[in-house]
Amino acid sequence: MPAPTDRLPFELYRTMCRIRAFEERVGELFVRQETAGSMLHLSIGEEGAAAGIGSAMRAGDSFTTHHRGHGIFLARGGQPDRMMAEIAGKRTGYCRGKGGSMHIADMGLGHLGANAIVGGGIPAVVGAGLSYRRLKKDAVSVAFFGDGAMQQGILYESMNMAALWRLPVLFVCINNQYGMGTRIDRASANLAWDLRARSFGLEAENADGVDVMEVRGAAERLLAAAREGRPGFLAVSCYRFYGHARMDKSPYRTPEEEEEGRARDPIARLRADLLAGDAREAELDTIVEAAGREMDAAVDFAVAAPRPEPGELFEDVYGPDQPAPLPVRRRIETILGGGVAR
Amino acid sequence: MTGMSETTYRDALRQALDDAMGADSTIVVLGEEVGRYGGAYGVTKGLIERHGADRVIDAPISEAAIVGAAVGAAMTGLRPVAELMYVDFLGLAMDQLANQAAKIRYMFGGQVGVPMVLRTQGGTGRSAGAQHSQSLEAWSVHTPGLRVAMPATVSDAYHLLRHALTLPDPVVFIEHKALYTRKGGLDPAAPDAPWGRAVVRRPGRNVTLVAYSRMVHSALEAAAALAEAGIEAEVIDLRTLNPLDMETVAASVTRTGRAVVVSEACLTGGVAAEIAARIQEDCFDWLEEPVIRVAGEDVPIPVSPGLEAASIPGAPLIADAVRMMLP
Ligand SMILES: Cc1ncc(C[n+]2csc(CCOP(=O)(O)OP(=O)(O)O)c2C)c(N)n1
Ligand SMILES: [Mg+2]
Numbered sequence: 118m119p120a121p122t123d124r125l126p127f128e129l130y131r132t133m134c135r136i137r138a139f140e141e142r143v144g145e146l147f148v149r150q151e152t153a154g155s156m157l158h159l160s161i162g163e164e165g166a167a168a169g170i171g172s173a174m175r176a177g178d179s180f181t182t183h184h185r186g187h188g189i190f191l192a193r194g195g196q197p198d199r200m201m202a203e204i205a206g207k208r209t210g211y212c213r214g215k216g217g218s219m220h221i222a223d224m225g226l227g228h229l230g231a232n233a234i235v236g237g238g239i240p241a242v243v244g245a246g247l248s249y250r251r252l253k254k255d256a257v258s259v260a261f262f263g264d265g266a267m268q269q270g271i272l273y274e275s276m277n278m279a280a281l282w283r284l285p286v287l288f289v290c291i292n293n294q295y296g297m298g299t300r301i302d303r304a305s306a307n308l309a310w311d312l313r314a315r316s317f318g319l320e321a322e323n324a325d326g327v328d329v330m331e332v333r334g335a336a337e338r339l340l341a342a343a344r345e346g347r348p349g350f351l352a353v354s355c356y357r358f359y360g361h362a363r364m365d366k367s368p369y370r371t372p373e374e375e376e377e378g379r380a381r382d383p384i385a386r387l388r389a390d391l392l393a394g395d396a397r398e399a400e401l402d403t404i405v406e407a408a409g410r411e412m413d414a415a416v417d418f419a420v421a422a423p424r425p426e427p428g429e430l431f432e433d434v435y436g437p438d439q440p441a442p443l444p445v446r447r448r449i450e451t452i453l454g455g456g457v458a459r
Numbered sequence: 460m461t462g463m464s465e466t467t468y469r470d471a472l473r474q475a476l477d478d479a480m481g482a483d484s485t486i487v488v489l490g491e492e493v494g495r496y497g498g499a500y501g502v503t504k505g506l507i508e509r510h511g512a513d514r515v516i517d518a519p520i521s522e523a524a525i526v527g528a529a530v531g532a533a534m535t536g537l538r539p540v541a542e543l544m545y546v547d548f549l550g551l552a553m554d555q556l557a558n559q560a561a562k563i564r565y566m567f568g569g570q571v572g573v574p575m576v577l578r579t580q581g582g583t584g585r586s587a588g589a590q591h592s593q594s595l596e597a598w599s600v601h602t603p604g605l606r607v608a609m610p611a612t613v614s615d616a617y618h619l620l621r622h623a624l625t626l627p628d629p630v631v632f633i634e635h636k637a638l639y640t641r642k643g644g645l646d647p648a649a650p651d652a653p654w655g656r657a658v659v660r661r662p663g664r665n666v667t668l669v670a671y672s673r674m675v676h677s678a679l680e681a682a683a684a685l686a687e688a689g690i691e692a693e694v695i696d697l698r699t700l701n702p703l704d705m706e707t708v709a710a711s712v713t714r715t716g717r718a719v720v721v722s723e724a725c726l727t728g729g730v731a732a733e734i735a736a737r738i739q740e741d742c743f744d745w746l747e748e749p750v751i752r753v754a755g756e757d758v759p760i761p762v763s764p765g766l767e768a769a770s771i772p773g774a775p776l777i778a779d780a781v782r783m784m785l786p
Binding site: 181212213215220222223224234237238239240241242244245246248249251252254258270274275277278282432438456 | 485487514521523529532533535537559563564567568571627628655702709740
């Protein structure tokens with residue numbers, strides 16, 4: 118539920134601080150070699166997009182994300198401990214340690230899945246929109262993706278379908294200026310992406326991700342339109358503060374550029390705005406500290422969490438009516454023992 | 460409707476969709492030309508009149524988004540039947556099928572399944588050319604998480620599709636374009652066998668012919684020809700490729716000692732290779748001869764009718780292979 122207007126900026130500040138604290142802890146978890154692999158994509162610098170849009174969505178709405186989706190999930194109610202456990206490949210994680218950072222999902226919170234295929238999660242929201250209409254459910258489905266997906270054909274197939282069928286769908290591009298090492302102007306000849314969306318018949322807006330209130334306003338308008346069967350597109354511009362993934366030190370960017378980019382900090386910006394109003398430093402510090410403690414606890418939870426049992430390798434390939442695949446070792450033993458390996 | 464009646468493969472498929480849609484209001488059909496046009500091969504003709512445009516949805520020519528939308532719909536309460544006009548178009552939709560639909564249950568730790576059916580058709584027989592005639596079932600069989608059905612008979616066209624529309628996982632349902640007009644008996648109350656079980660279509664004791672889809676009929680033709688020379692070939696119709704019923708196959712091969720796997724798909728890296736490998740593993744001690752594959756040639760499918768026919772196995776080649784195997 119959206120918070121009352123006067124508390125809203127504080128709620129958004131809290132959400133953004135929690136996201137940043139979470140992502141910083143993911144970085145630490147990696148350094149401590151407690152993560153499952155290094156394919157971890159931090160959304161530091163992109164908190165304005167996650168908090169602004171996530172807070173404007175309602176319970177019952179659903180979404181898919183790209184590979185840089187921790188912040189979005191947190192903004193939609195994801196529990197940090199279970200998220201961190203999933204990132205560590207533990208069995209108490211959201212996906213029992215089988216999905217990890219790039220495939221985290223939770224049907225209970227409407228998270229239809231993060232995706233490691235650029236653009237891969239986009240058409241699912243079109244299908245969710247079809248479901249909501251047919252099942253008469255008052256819900257919107259939101260696809261979050263990066264600027265890299267603006268160059269993927271599946272986006273345009275999906276935009277066309279959503280517009281054609283007037284589905285309750287919103288497409289959100291989190292434009293952090295880079296797809297790995299490729300800056301947007303080296304990937305796209307025309308950067309007026311909102312015009313692409315408009316040409317399909319979608320409502321379209323641009324928002325500056327450094328200003329979470331601006332993002333929130335645009336999201337409110339577009340979600341309301343989508344709910345009435347006018348699907349939309351929102352491009353949020355921001356800056357990817359750090360490397361593409363944990364191993365990337367961004368040698369393709371100059372220190373000057375990075376400094377300028379990191380100055381576009383949605384958390385610092387909102388803090389300054391709040392302090393210019395009637396907020397007090399101590400009050401905001403309390404929020405930051407609480408977020409830090411919460412995420413420290415999430416790390417402890419993840420580190421202590423049990424790993425999956427070996428037999429879980431074969432679980433959930435199929436639904437319950439079909440037997441699990443036979444382990445290769447068991448096959449070999451059966452065959453050489455003279456039996457029939459199913 | 461109960462009791463046996465004669466119908467066609469195409470009409471049996473349509474009846475399966477119609478009956479399933481009548482029984483389950485969450486089923487929607489989504490694809491190119493499935494509504495007003497009635498389906499490129501006429502399978503969905505009339506469904507839009509009976510079930511409405513909300514449930515029989517004409518989609519733009521966007522294979523990836525059709526399959527991707529079906530995935531999202533299946534995760535959120537519908538049971539979509541996505542139609543891919545030709546299996547040859549799978550390349551356009553393969554990410555949504557193989558990376559999304561197939562893996563969602565597993566990647567997400569069993570939280571959710573993707574109960575959708577991807578109906579499509581493949582194979583030769585209409586001089587449709589290299590991009591409209593392939594047998595690409597191996598792509599799906601090689602992807603854990605997908606179930607694969609390939610009906611050969613009118614009865615299976617109906618019953619396998621009805622069963623696919625009750626399953627909790629994505630099913631790739633591959634029809635054969637040359638079978639649509641084939642006639643056969645159908646009793647909607649009596650499937651030939653449960654889902655996942657192969658069926659012996661003709662018993663025999665000298666050799667086992669393992670086939671699926673249209674090749675079942677070629678194998679039966681070969682068996683009839685062989686019978687005239689006193690050779691009794693057992694013909695097994697696999698019906699589903701995932702699950703794969705090796706028990707029925709092994710029970711036969713351990714009796715006959717000889718196995719020929721017949722597939723219209725090109726030979727190398729195909730499903731026939733997988734089945735042959737399993738027969739070799741399961742029945743090694745009983746085999747009198749190497750397991751033989753009679754499969755499509757390793758060439759793109761040519762359009763010229765004579766060349767097209769020569770690119771896939773026919774009954775004469777199957778029968779000759781058997782004769783060569785016998786002492
Ligand atoms: C289909 C596909 N192509 C390429 C990749 C490799 N890859 C992973 S992330 C990435 C860049 C994506 O950029 P963007 O969409 O802007 O997201 P960001 O990482 O900036 O959040 C690439 C090329 C992939 N995962 N999927
Ligand atoms: Mg980017």
